[in-house]
Amino acid sequence: MKNVLRVLGIAAVIGLAIAIFRAVRQYQEDSVFDLTPATNNNPAANGGQRGSISPELLSMLADPGDKGPVELMVDANGKEWLVNRRNGYRYPIEDGIPIMLLEEGEKNKDESLIQK
Numbered sequence: 001m002k003n004v005l006r007v008l009g010i011a012a013v014i015g016l017a018i019a020i021f022r023a024v025r026q027y028q029e030d031s032v033f034d035l036t037p038a039t040n041n042n043p044a045a046n047g048g049q050r051g052s053i054s055p056e057l058l059s060m061l062a063d064p065g066d067k068g069p070v071e072l073m074v075d076a077n078g079k080e081w082l083v084n085r086r087n088g089y090r091y092p093i094e095d096g097i098p099i100m101l102l103e104e105g106e107k108n109k110d111e112s113l114i115q116k
Contacts, residue, residue: 064100079093085115088110
């Protein structure tokens with residue numbers, strides 16, 4: 001009986017050590033992402049390209065209303081938009097994330113963007 005309790009005690013200590021080791025390793029891996037520098041969306045710093053939306057992502061995005069392709073547009077203030085030239089809807093891009101909601105497109109509709 002004494003030997004069984006010793007084996008169980010040793011197994012518990014080993015299990016606790018493994019759990020602590022894994023927790024420390026996970027904390028270190030998560031900390032690496034906290035220390036990465038923020039990306040710079042300044043076009044001059046990126047060689048003249050804005051870089052907020054990759055061409056691959058842009059080719060996959062579609063207007064939620066008519067499921068057609070959208071194109072990237074930058075207005076005079078430097079704000080980026082995804083534009084559907086078939087209905088004039090503009091979808092804002094905030095911090096590199098396109099806001100592709102029908103309500104946003106309707107709210108930002110621009111009749112001058114419609115191609116006939």
